[in-house]
Amino acid sequence: MSRTERLLDLLQLLRNRTVPVTGPDLAAQLGISIRTLYRDILTLQGQGADIRGEPGLGYVLRPGFTLPPLMFSADEIEALVLGSRWVARRVEDRRLGDAAANALSKITAVLPAQLRDTVEAATLLVPGGDIVPVRVELSTIRLAIRTEHKLRIEYRNGDGAPSERIVWPFAVAFFEKVRVVMAWCELRQDYRAFRLDRISELHSLPDRNPRRRAVMLAEWRQREGIAGR
Structure with a gap:
């Protein structure tokens, strides 16, 4: 995992929590050392993320911080939603399905409100269907x-x-x-x-x-x- 990916994952973990989460818990979920976690938190704070807390007490991300806006068109958003739904419904790989859902969640979190509503209201559906079963991962x-x-x-x-x-x-x-x-x-x-x-x-x-x-x-x-x- 690159450092950029790790910082994005840390932001996502903090976004999903409404109460402070301890440093050791965050480090364990990210698979990094506590010292690396502290450095990453300082980096995000330096970039404008309003992360409150301190070692030993826990951390929480205050509302309002976003990454630079992702300017997708309505067609691009529908393509992303359709793709993630197809992976979740039609690919026999739970890790890949969870990754698709998480990626869409990350994108949705940094979209302007109007475009975020487009994601929630996407009307392109993926039906189930018979897939020849496999025995391997x-x-x-x-x-x-x-x-x-x-x-x-x-x-x-x-x-x-x-x-x-x-x-x-x-x-x-x-x-x-x-x-x-x-x-x-x-x-x-x-x-x-x-x-x-x-x-x-x-x-x-x-x-x-x-x-x-x-x-x-x-x-x-x-x-x-x-x-x-």
Whole structure:
């Protein structure tokens, strides 16, 4: 986590509390030392955040402090709301769903009142639907992609034939009913797409991918004729 992200998370924690919260509690939630927390609080106070309190008593953020205004159009706000709702309803990854909701909450907190009302009144809804169930953790795959580490998977193809693969994952596609991880397969020595519902076991490996995920994604897009954005 970068320092900027940590400061934003600290602000969010304080915004969500109406009574003072102790330094040790804040430090534990952020996963930082108490000395780092005190420095971060001083930094935010120096930037204008009205944080009241002191070590040993607890801290509270007085109303009125916001980050520099985020000027979104009504269409942009609806796109953000729709995206976060889709992730929360259609992605089988609770951590990702919670992250989407929290991100929208952070954005909403710094919007002017009129635009904030637009978020609350957004009328673009995401219905539920049948998704082929999976037995593996999508969050494990996301972490492997982010850290560029290999995975070992137990996989069955469309005919039900089993195989063990060592793969270098670089992307996940969310289709209407199935989820697919794109990866370089060491067994096939080529790019392959693996449906998550056909993966029976999944293990993270300590080995780093020999190639960067951005390079593999660009190469795969070019080969498949998919325009990047």
